[in-house]
Amino acid sequence: MRIASTLTISFRALRRNILRSSLTALGIIIGVGAVIAMVSIGNGAKAQVEAQIASLGQNIITVFPGTATTGGLRGGWGSASSLTPEDAMAILNEIPGVVAVSPELRDRAQVQASGLNWNTQILGEGLDYLSIRTWPLRDGNMFGEHDLRSFAKVAVIGKTVADQLFPNDDPVGKDIRIRNIPFRVLGVLEPKGFNFFGQDQDDAVIIPYTSHLRRVTRRTNLNSILIQAVSPEMMPAIQEQVTDLLQQRRQGREPDFTVRNQIELAEAATATTKTMTMLLGAIAGVSLIVGGIGIMNIMLVSVTERTREIGIRLAVGAHGREIMLQFLTEAIVLSALGGTLGILLGIGSAQLMAHFNGWATLISTDAIIIAFAFSAAVGVFFGFYPARKAAQLDPIDALRYE
Amino acid sequence: MSAVVQLQDIHKTYDSGEVKVHAVRGISLEIHRGEFIAIMGASGSGKSTLMNLIGCLDRPTRGSYLLDGIDVSALARDELADIRNQKLGFVFQGFNLLSRTTALENVELPMLYGPRRVSGREMRERALSCLEIVGLANRADHFPSQLSGGQQQRVAIARALANRPSVLLADEPTGNLDSKTSVEVMGVFQRLNDEGMTIIMVTHELDIARYCRRNLIVRDGRVVRDEPVADRLVSAVEMQKLIAAEASAKLTEAI
Numbered sequence: 001m002r003i004a005s006t007l008t009i010s011f012r013a014l015r016r017n018i019l020r021s022s023l024t025a026l027g028i029i030i031g032v033g034a035v036i037a038m039v040s041i042g043n044g045a046k047a048q049v050e051a052q053i054a055s056l057g058q059n060i061i062t063v064f065p066g067t068a069t070t071g072g073l074r075g076g077w078g079s080a081s082s083l084t085p086e087d088a089m090a091i092l093n094e095i096p097g098v099v100a101v102s103p104e105l106r107d108r109a110q111v112q113a114s115g116l117n118w119n120t121q122i123l124g125e126g127l128d129y130l131s132i133r134t135w136p137l138r139d140g141n142m143f144g145e146h147d148l149r150s151f152a153k154v155a156v157i158g159k160t161v162a163d164q165l166f167p168n169d170d171p172v173g174k175d176i177r178i179r180n181i182p183f184r185v186l187g188v189l190e191p192k193g194f195n196f197f198g199q200d201q202d203d204a205v206i207i208p209y210t211s212h213l214r215r216v217t218r219r220t221n222l223n224s225i226l227i228q229a230v231s232p233e234m235m236p237a238i239q240e241q242v243t244d245l246l247q248q249r250r251q252g253r254e255p256d257f258t259v260r261n262q263i264e265l266a267e268a269a270t271a272t273t274k275t276m277t278m279l280l281g282a283i284a285g286v287s288l289i290v291g292g293i294g295i296m297n298i299m300l301v302s303v304t305e306r307t308r309e310i311g312i313r314l315a316v317g318a319h320g321r322e323i324m325l326q327f328l329t330e331a332i333v334l335s336a337l338g339g340t341l342g343i344l345l346g347i348g349s350a351q352l353m354a355h356f357n358g359w360a361t362l363i364s365t366d367a368i369i370i371a372f373a374f375s376a377a378v379g380v381f382f383g384f385y386p387a388r389k390a391a392q393l394d395p396i397d398a399l400r401y402e
Numbered sequence: 403m404s405a406v407v408q409l410q411d412i413h414k415t416y417d418s419g420e421v422k423v424h425a426v427r428g429i430s431l432e433i434h435r436g437e438f439i440a441i442m443g444a445s446g447s448g449k450s451t452l453m454n455l456i457g458c459l460d461r462p463t464r465g466s467y468l469l470d471g472i473d474v475s476a477l478a479r480d481e482l483a484d485i486r487n488q489k490l491g492f493v494f495q496g497f498n499l500l501s502r503t504t505a506l507e508n509v510e511l512p513m514l515y516g517p518r519r520v521s522g523r524e525m526r527e528r529a530l531s532c533l534e535i536v537g538l539a540n541r542a543d544h545f546p547s548q549l550s551g552g553q554q555q556r557v558a559i560a561r562a563l564a565n566r567p568s569v570l571l572a573d574e575p576t577g578n579l580d581s582k583t584s585v586e587v588m589g590v591f592q593r594l595n596d597e598g599m600t601i602i603m604v605t606h607e608l609d610i611a612r613y614c615r616r617n618l619i620v621r622d623g624r625v626v627r628d629e630p631v632a633d634r635l636v637s638a639v640e641m642q643k644l645i646a647a648e649a650s651a652k653l654t655e656a657i
Contacts, residue, residue, distance in 0.1 A: 005514040016502040312498045315459065316561070317487020317515040319480045395459050399498065 006322050010329035017302075021334060024298040027291030028338025028378065029345055032371045035284035036346025039367035041353065042277030044360035049273050052195075053262070057133040059229040061239055063087075063246070065221070066256035081221035082256040085209065087246060088126070088225045095241045100128035100228040105212040105219075111205060113165040113176040120161050121204045122178060124212025130156075130189075132228045140172040140187030148208045151215065155183040158202035159191040176205070181215055183207060235261050281367075288371070291338070292378035299331055299386035310390050311398025324391035331383025332376060339375035343368055405468070406568055406600050407433040407456055412465035414451050414623075425451040426462070427623035433569075433602060438595040440611035441604045443620035450573070452620060453604045457490055457571045458482045470568050487515050491562025495574035497554040499546040505557045506542040509533060512564040532560040536590055552583030559590055570594065572603040576610050582644055588613040589637030613637060 014021045065082045067074055085103045092101040105124030110117055123129075130142055143154045155176060162171045175182045183205075192201040213219060229238045239259050246257055303310070310323055346368075350361040414426040425448045433439055443449035454460040455467065458474055461482070467475040474485055486492075491512075499508045509529035513520045520528070533539045536556035546554050555575060562570055572591070576584035592613060595601050603614060611617050612635045619627040 002515065002519065004519060009514055012503070012507065016500075308498065309500055312500065313511070313515070314483065315457075315486060315492050315498075316512040317483045317565075319483050319515075321480075322515065396454055399459075399494065 002322065003325070006325045007329060009322075010326050010333060013326065014330055014333060020298065020302070024295055025334045025338035025341070027294035028288070028335045028375050029291075029342040031284070031288030031291035031378075032339050032342025032375050033345035033349060034287045035281065035371040035374075036343060036363070036367050037349045037353070037361075038280035038284040039277060039371075040346070040350035040361040040363045041359060042273070042280045043362035043364050043367070044354070046270065046273040046277060047362050048360045049269050053269055054134065057226070057228065057262075059232050059235055060132060061227040061229060061235060061242065061259060061261045063091075063225040063227065063242060064258050064260065065223075066254075066258060068256075081219070082250075083222040083225055084220065085213075085222065087249060088222070090245060090249060091225065091227060091242055094245060095238060097230045097234040097238050098227055099230050100126075100132050102126035102129040102132055102226040103209045103222045104129075104224045104226055105209055105217055106223045107212070107217050109178050109216065111161065111165065111176050111178050113171075113174065114169070116165050116167075118161060118164040120164075122212065122216055123204050123206045124209035124216065125206050126209055128228070129206065129226070132226050133192075135192060136190045137187045138190045139170070140185070143186055143208050148210050151211045152208060153181060153183045153211060153215065154186050154207065156187040156189060156206045157185055158189050158204045158206075160200055160203040161205055162188045178205065178207075178216060183211075285374075288374060288378065291375075292335075292382045295331055295335060295379065296382035296386060299327060299383055300389070303327065303386045303390045306390075307393065307398050307401040310393050311395050311401065314393065314395035315399060320391040323393075324387040327387035327390050328380065328383050331387065332379040335375045335379030335383075336372075339372045342375065343372060346371070404435060404471075405432040406435050406437075406470055407431065407602070408468040409456070410466045410468075412452075412455060412462045412467060414448075414455060414460070415463045425623055426455065428465070429620075429623070429625055431618070431625065431628075433600065435568075435600055436595070436598050437616060438591070438601045438614045439603070439616040439618060440614040441602065441618045441620060442606060442608070442611055444606070447620045448623040449604050449620045451623075453571065453573055453602070456569075456602060457492065458485050483515075484517065487512055488517070488565060489568045491559075491565070491567035491570045493555070493558050493562050493570065493572040493575045495577040497546070497551070497558045497578070499554055499557055499561075501546055504543050504545060505533060505538060505549065505560075506530065508546070508557055509561045509564050511561060516565060529560070529564065532563045533557070535563060535594070536560045550583070551579050552586050555579060555583075555587050556590060559587070559594075563594075568600060570599055570601045572601065574605055575603060576605070576607065582641075584610060585637050585640050585644060588635075589641065592637050609635070 063083060068081065088101050088103040092098055102125050107122045108119060109122050110119050127142070127145065127148060130137070137156070142156055143152065146152070147154050157171060157176070165171065165176060166174065171185045171188055174185050176185060189202065195201050207216070209222070227238070227242065229235045239261055243259050247255055250256065313323060347363055350363055353359050354361040409429055409431040412426055412429045416423040416425055429452060441449050441452060451460070455462050458469070462475050465475065466473060469485065470489055472485070474482065477485065500511070506526065506529050509532050510525045513525050513528065530539055530542060533542055536559050538553060538556050538560065541549060541553065546557070549557065576587055579587060588610065591601055591603070605611055612631055612633065614631055615634065616630050618625055
């Protein structure tokens with residue numbers, strides 16, 4: 001078979017009919033472009049959700065107190081006053097794979113500063129809280145070991161609190177009053193935004209958990225213990241060990257705590273976006289198939305329209321295979337060309353959407369490769385039937401065709 | 403003298419459903435190198451079928467066919483295509499040029515399907531020299547739609563010559579042309595024949611057949627007459643007559 005000649009022939013034929021060629025390619029351009037744009041949008045959304053989950057903190061296991069029953073009233077999860085700072089220390093010291101632990105207390109209180117006041121969440125936390133939550137400081141510092149031991153009256157505040165209490169000033173170094181106790185602001189956190197449940201995460205004041213226990217809530221027990229595992233794979237094992245350790249520390253009493261992790265949440269969220277990406281991809285895939293059928297349609301019409309041409313070619317010595325290869329090459333060239341332009345169109349429109357709608361888009365090389373391979377496959381698949389039809393024509397009939 | 407085309411008791415039967423059409427019923431024929439032969443017959447006489455058989459576009463049901471010493475009666479489809487490409491040149495009634503393709507590229511077509519790869523430059527040179535033979539080298543870049551019927555047929559002849567065939571086959575080459583252009587095209591054939599080209603032509607026009615050297619009449623799938631042309635027409639002479647006639651017609655009009 002004379003492949004080089006056949007390529008020349010195909011290119012000549014495509015060039016001869018520039019309008020028909022470009023209209024055919026347009027179907028594939030739009031199909032491939034749509035696949036890439038849609039998958040990019042889907043991937044962008046997925047990445048955003050994943051980033052949000054990561055912003056909750058990575059590989060976090062949380063221990064909540066169990067239920068307490070007082071006079072026949074069952075209190076529900078968290079009602080027992082059973083978790084202590086010692087439990088937290090034991091977890092950090094005795095379980096391998098635990099990188100950080102933060103004993104946690106939560107309360108709401110009115111906070112005042114320079115004539116303004118604001119009701120906000122007062123969190124009592126350990127030193128590693130910010131690293132567990134992957135929450136960087138914008139200004140100032142986190143409290144230290146010494147502050148923890150001395151029940152220091154120091155705080156790190158979220159952006160919302162800073163905006164509400166210090167609209168015009170830099171809060172670092174100033175005092176805020178929590179239940180009339182003055183706390184020195186050591187630092188202001190980077191904004192973290194709303195969490196999945198619609199809570200403003202920046203609307204919080206963070207103080208050492210020791211100070212919280214002694215000066216704010218005046219209790220001895222914790223609301224929860226945050227545990228950071230070294231890797232997601234370790235989480236089930238650590239969860240089990242934490243349960244065992246706490247159970248052991250309770251010396252045979254009924255378990256009064258519960259251990260949770262956020263993997264389920266993360267999985268549910270990513271599964272949702274994955275479904276969305278697949279849905280978008282499927283819609284785009286349909287348009288790709290429609291584009292392919294367009295190619296087949298044009299190729300079929302062109303086989304009929306060019307019956308005489310095929311007859312001439314056969315008469316002057318073309319083999320059936322060469323006629324087939326010519327039509328197949330035409331189809332493949334069209335779809336490869338359309339695929340390339342479609343990739344550009346897809347990337348372009350994804351970026352336009354990112355720019356004007358503020359949608360997060362993530363252009364994935366996978367999508368590009370798959371879309372391109374698919375468009376080439378569409379060319380072969382939908383070009384094959386017309387090409388075979390052309391190859392099987394009888395030269396005498398083809399020449400006589402009007 | 404060696405026969406270029408040697409048909410031995412050729413039969414062709416078409417099996418169209420219930421009815422069997424016996425289009426060619428035992429034709430034996432020898433055509434020698436340098437002959438210029440017209441195959442004539444009414445429609446349905448089997449002359450087109452005979453032409454298709456000689457042109458290797460179709461295979462005989464029975465009988466043997468030696469083309470240039472090669473038995474082509476039992477060759478496969480692709481082998482026949484190669485024979486057509488190498489040994490035969492086709493000229494059709496409807497010109498059958500590729501539209502939107504320059505005269506030059508049309509002439510290059512058979513070379514693209516040749517057994518060996520011809521470089522673009524060689525292809526161009528060979529195509530140009532073929533166009534020169536038919537006097538159209540200056541129209542190489544024209545599209546068929548920009549050429550007159552006679553010119554298109556000459557491009558088609560140039561294409562038929564592209565692979566230096568042993569036999570030129572012309573199927574009603576003047577069927578779509580007026581009388582003057584017909585004479586012009588026959589002139590091209592006569593010149594090629596004078597240079598040694600074997601030409602086989604199908605026609606139903608008696609006067610066109612008189613430009614050939616030998617006439618073959620086919621009826622009901624059999625050769626009923628096979629004779630040399632006695633009073634052969636020469637295209638140059640006929641052209642002079644036509645021009646004179648035209649001039650006198652104008653003269654008559656002028657007076």
